[in-house]
Amino acid sequence: MxxxxxxHRPQPPAQPVTLRAxxxxxxxxxxxxxxxxxxxxxxxxxxxxxxxxxxxxxxxxxxxxxxxxxxxxxxxxxxxxxxxxxxxxxxxxxxxxxxxxxxxxxxxxKGAERLDGNFFLTSMNNIGARDANGGAYHAIVGTLEQVGIAALITVPLGVLCAIYVVEYGRGRFAFTIRFFVDVMTGIPSIVTGLFVLAFWVLIVSPFFNDGRPGFSGFAAALALSVLMLPTVVRSSEEMLRLVPAPLREGAYALGVPKWKTVLRVVLPTALPGIVTGIMLAIARAAGETAPVLLVAGGGAAINFNPFENNQSSLALFVYQQAGEASKYSPARAWTAALTLVALVLILTVAAKLLARRNRLGR
Amino acid sequence: MGDTPQRSAHAGTGGTRVASSHEWPAGASARVAETSGNPGNREPGLGGGGALPRARAFGAERAFRGLTLAAGTAVLVVIAAIAVFLIAKAVPALRANTESFWTFEGWFPNENPPKFGIGALAFGTVLTALLALLMAVPVAMGIALYLSHYAPRRLGNGLGFLIDLLAAVPSVVFGLWGRDYFAQPIADLSTWLNRYFGWIPIFGEGPYGNSILLGSVVLAIMVLPIITSLSREVFRQTPTANEEAALALGATRWEMIRTAVLPYGRPGVIAAVMLGLGRALGETIALALTLGSTYAISFNILQSGGNSIAANIANRFAEANDTGRGALIASGLVLFAITLIVNITARAIIYRRREFTESAA
Incomplete structure (x- = not known):
C-alpha cells in the first residue's frame, strides 16, 4: 500500500521508490x-x-x-x-x-440490599410507607402465571402460523401474513395493552363479571401473547425454512402424508431452534411493564387465580415501588429489578446455549 | 416443494397408514398389494407400494391444513382487531372532546367538559425517539463494527453475547437507573451546555432535571444493545470473499469496511435501526420515569418537562374515568398509526432489497 x-498526486521525482510504506x-x-x-x-x-x-x-x-x-x-x-x-x-x-x-x-x-428470604416469601399486603419489610412474592407469582398462560396461547398459534407460511402458504395471502407478522413485531407494548383493555377488560369481561370491567392476570397474559406472537412466528418460520428439503422429500417418497411429514419429520428437526425463539419471546414478555400496568390491575396481595381480581407482576412491582414515596421502596424496587433481570437472563442464556447445540445452524 | 403428494394414477389403493404400518416386514406390503390385485381394495393396513392415499374431503390432511390456515389468519385478525377495538373505544371520547384533538396542549379528559390534545405528546414522542436514535445509531454501528471486525474473535464473541444479554434487560430497569442515578450528571451537563452553548435555542434555561435530554439519553442507552446486536449479526454475515477481495486490492481495513461490509449490511442495518425506532417510539416505562410530564411543545431539550404518548398513558391511566380511558386509547391509536407507518416503510425498503441479502434482514 x-x-x-x-x-493520484503526481510523484515527486526525487523520492526513491520504496517497497515498504x-x-x-x-x-x-x-x-x-x-x-x-x-x-x-x-x-x-x-x-x-x-x-x-x-x-x-x-x-x-x-x-x-x-x-x-x-x-x-x-x-x-x-x-x-x-x-x-x-x-x-x-x-x-x-x-x-x-x-x-x-x-x-x-x-x-442496589439490588443486593434486600436480597433476603423475607423479600421472596412475603407480599406487599398491609405494608405501609413506614414498614421496612414487604416483598415480591405476589409479583413473582403473577409474572410466572401471566407469562405461562401467554406462552400456552402463543406457542401453538405461533408455530402453526409459521407452519402455514412455510409449508402450505402460497402466493399473495401467505405474503400478506408474513408482511403483517413483520409489521406486528413493531407494535408498541402499550398499544397491545390498550387493545386488551378495550377488547377484553372493557367489552368482553364485564359479561362474566357482573358488568364491571375485569382486570385480571389473564388479561395481562392476553396482552403479552399478542406481543409474543410475531417473535414466535418469525423465529419458527426461520427455523422451519432451514430444514433440508431432502428430509421432506424422503418422507413423501415413503408415502407419508404431508401433515404427518410436517409433524413427525420437519417439526422435530427444527425443534431446538423453535424452542430458542420461544424462550427469547418469553424472556421479552416477562420484562414488559406497560401492558400489565393497564390490564392486570396490580394488587398488593397474593392472588393465585389469574382469571379473577387484580394481579401484579415483577416489572409492574418495580414501577409501582419506584413511584412510591417511602424510603424503603427504592431498595424493594431494585431487588425486584434484580430478580426480574435474573429471571430474564436465565431464560436468555438457556435459549442461547440451546441455540448453540442446534444442528441446523444459520 | 410440490403440493401434497396425494395425486396418483392409482389413487384409491391403501389407507393413510401406508408408511406407518410397521407390523409387516419390508416388502410384505408390496407383495400383498400385488396379490390382492384389486385397485378398489380399501382395507386399512394393507398399504400399497406405488399407491398413495386419495385426497379425502375431511381427512387429517385437510384438517391440519385448515388448522394452520386458521392460525395464519389469526395474525391478520389480531392486527385488524387492534385497530377496530381501539377506534371503537376512542371515538366516544373524541366526540366528547371540546378542544381540538390535534392542537390543544393539555390533558384534562376527566373534567367536564373534557379537553385533551395529542399535539404536544406526539411531538415529544417523535422528538425523544429521534434524539435517541441520533445518539444511539452511530455508537451502535461503531460497537457492532468493533465486535465483528476489530476485536479479537474470542473477545468479540464474548462481548457480543453480553450485548445480547443487555438487549434483553427490561426497560423498567433503565428507567429506574435513569431517574435515580443519571439525572444528576445530565443536570450538570445541562448547566454546562446552557452556559457555553446557550445561544443555540435548544439549550435553553433551566430548571434542569427530568428533561427531554435525560429521557432521550436513557432511551438511547436502552436501544443501543438492540441495534448493536442486530447490526453485529448482519456485519458478521458479510461474505468473507468480499472482504478478502477488498483487502487483496490493497484496501485498508476502513476501506474494506466501507466498500464490502457496509453496502452488504445496509438493508439489515436499516431493519435494525427501524426496530430500534419502533422500540423508542413505543417505549413507555423508561420515559414515564424520566420525563417531566408537561403538555407544552418546546424545543428546549434541557428544561424539565417533555412527555410522550406512551409515557402519558402510563402516568394518567390510574386516575382516568371512562372518558379518560377513551382519550388515552385515542392517543394510543395515534401511536399505533405512527409505528405502523414507520414499520411498513421499513419493511417495504427491506423487502425491495431482499434479493441482495436474503438472511440479513
Whole structure:
C-alpha cells in the first residue's frame, strides 16, 4: 500500500521508490494521546470552562485530530483515515460500555440490599410507607402465571402460523401474513395493552363479571401473547425454512402424508431452534411493564387465580415501588429489578446455549 | 416443494397408514398389494407400494391444513382487531372532546367538559425517539463494527453475547437507573451546555432535571444493545470473499469496511435501526420515569418537562374515568398509526432489497 503508487498526486521525482510504506512508529499513538490530554487539560483549566470529564472529551477530540494530522504527514491520507476511523470505532465502544456498566453495577449493588428470604416469601399486603419489610412474592407469582398462560396461547398459534407460511402458504395471502407478522413485531407494548383493555377488560369481561370491567392476570397474559406472537412466528418460520428439503422429500417418497411429514419429520428437526425463539419471546414478555400496568390491575396481595381480581407482576412491582414515596421502596424496587433481570437472563442464556447445540445452524 | 403428494394414477389403493404400518416386514406390503390385485381394495393396513392415499374431503390432511390456515389468519385478525377495538373505544371520547384533538396542549379528559390534545405528546414522542436514535445509531454501528471486525474473535464473541444479554434487560430497569442515578450528571451537563452553548435555542434555561435530554439519553442507552446486536449479526454475515477481495486490492481495513461490509449490511442495518425506532417510539416505562410530564411543545431539550404518548398513558391511566380511558386509547391509536407507518416503510425498503441479502434482514 505505498502511497507513491496509489495516490493520484503526481510523484515527486526525487523520492526513491520504496517497497515498504513509511509507518508511524509504535509510540506515536500513545504520544499523541498524552499530548492531546495535556493540551486539553491546559485549555479547560486555563479557561476555567469545565472539569475532568471535559478534559477527557476534549482530549479525545484532539487525539483524533492529532492522529489524523500525524498519520497524514507520514503515512498518507488513506492510512490517516483508516487510523482515525479505527480510533473512532474503539472510542464508540468505550463510550457505550460506561453507561451500560453503570446500569449493571447499580442493579447489582442496589439490588443486593434486600436480597433476603423475607423479600421472596412475603407480599406487599398491609405494608405501609413506614414498614421496612414487604416483598415480591405476589409479583413473582403473577409474572410466572401471566407469562405461562401467554406462552400456552402463543406457542401453538405461533408455530402453526409459521407452519402455514412455510409449508402450505402460497402466493399473495401467505405474503400478506408474513408482511403483517413483520409489521406486528413493531407494535408498541402499550398499544397491545390498550387493545386488551378495550377488547377484553372493557367489552368482553364485564359479561362474566357482573358488568364491571375485569382486570385480571389473564388479561395481562392476553396482552403479552399478542406481543409474543410475531417473535414466535418469525423465529419458527426461520427455523422451519432451514430444514433440508431432502428430509421432506424422503418422507413423501415413503408415502407419508404431508401433515404427518410436517409433524413427525420437519417439526422435530427444527425443534431446538423453535424452542430458542420461544424462550427469547418469553424472556421479552416477562420484562414488559406497560401492558400489565393497564390490564392486570396490580394488587398488593397474593392472588393465585389469574382469571379473577387484580394481579401484579415483577416489572409492574418495580414501577409501582419506584413511584412510591417511602424510603424503603427504592431498595424493594431494585431487588425486584434484580430478580426480574435474573429471571430474564436465565431464560436468555438457556435459549442461547440451546441455540448453540442446534444442528441446523444459520 | 410440490403440493401434497396425494395425486396418483392409482389413487384409491391403501389407507393413510401406508408408511406407518410397521407390523409387516419390508416388502410384505408390496407383495400383498400385488396379490390382492384389486385397485378398489380399501382395507386399512394393507398399504400399497406405488399407491398413495386419495385426497379425502375431511381427512387429517385437510384438517391440519385448515388448522394452520386458521392460525395464519389469526395474525391478520389480531392486527385488524387492534385497530377496530381501539377506534371503537376512542371515538366516544373524541366526540366528547371540546378542544381540538390535534392542537390543544393539555390533558384534562376527566373534567367536564373534557379537553385533551395529542399535539404536544406526539411531538415529544417523535422528538425523544429521534434524539435517541441520533445518539444511539452511530455508537451502535461503531460497537457492532468493533465486535465483528476489530476485536479479537474470542473477545468479540464474548462481548457480543453480553450485548445480547443487555438487549434483553427490561426497560423498567433503565428507567429506574435513569431517574435515580443519571439525572444528576445530565443536570450538570445541562448547566454546562446552557452556559457555553446557550445561544443555540435548544439549550435553553433551566430548571434542569427530568428533561427531554435525560429521557432521550436513557432511551438511547436502552436501544443501543438492540441495534448493536442486530447490526453485529448482519456485519458478521458479510461474505468473507468480499472482504478478502477488498483487502487483496490493497484496501485498508476502513476501506474494506466501507466498500464490502457496509453496502452488504445496509438493508439489515436499516431493519435494525427501524426496530430500534419502533422500540423508542413505543417505549413507555423508561420515559414515564424520566420525563417531566408537561403538555407544552418546546424545543428546549434541557428544561424539565417533555412527555410522550406512551409515557402519558402510563402516568394518567390510574386516575382516568371512562372518558379518560377513551382519550388515552385515542392517543394510543395515534401511536399505533405512527409505528405502523414507520414499520411498513421499513419493511417495504427491506423487502425491495431482499434479493441482495436474503438472511440479513
Amino acid at each position: 505505498t502511497t507513491t503508487v496509489t495516490s 513509511k509507518r508511524l512508529p509504535a509510540y506515536a499513538a500513545p504520544a499523541v494521546a498524552v499530548v492531546a490530554l495535556l493540551v486539553a487539560a491546559g485549555i479547560v483549566y486555563g479557561a476555567g470552562i469545565g472539569g475532568p470529564v471535559l478534559v477527557v472529551v476534549l482530549g479525545a477530540l484532539l487525539y483524533l485530530a492529532g492522529l489524523y494530522a500525524a498519520a497524514n504527514a507520514v503515512e498518507g491520507r488513506r492510512s490517516a483515515r483508516n487510523r482515525t476511523w479505527s480510533a473512532l470505532i474503539h472510542s464508540a465502544f468505550v463510550l457505550a460500555v460506561l453507561p451500560l456498566a453503570s446500569v449493571v453495577w447499580t442493579l447489582v449493588s
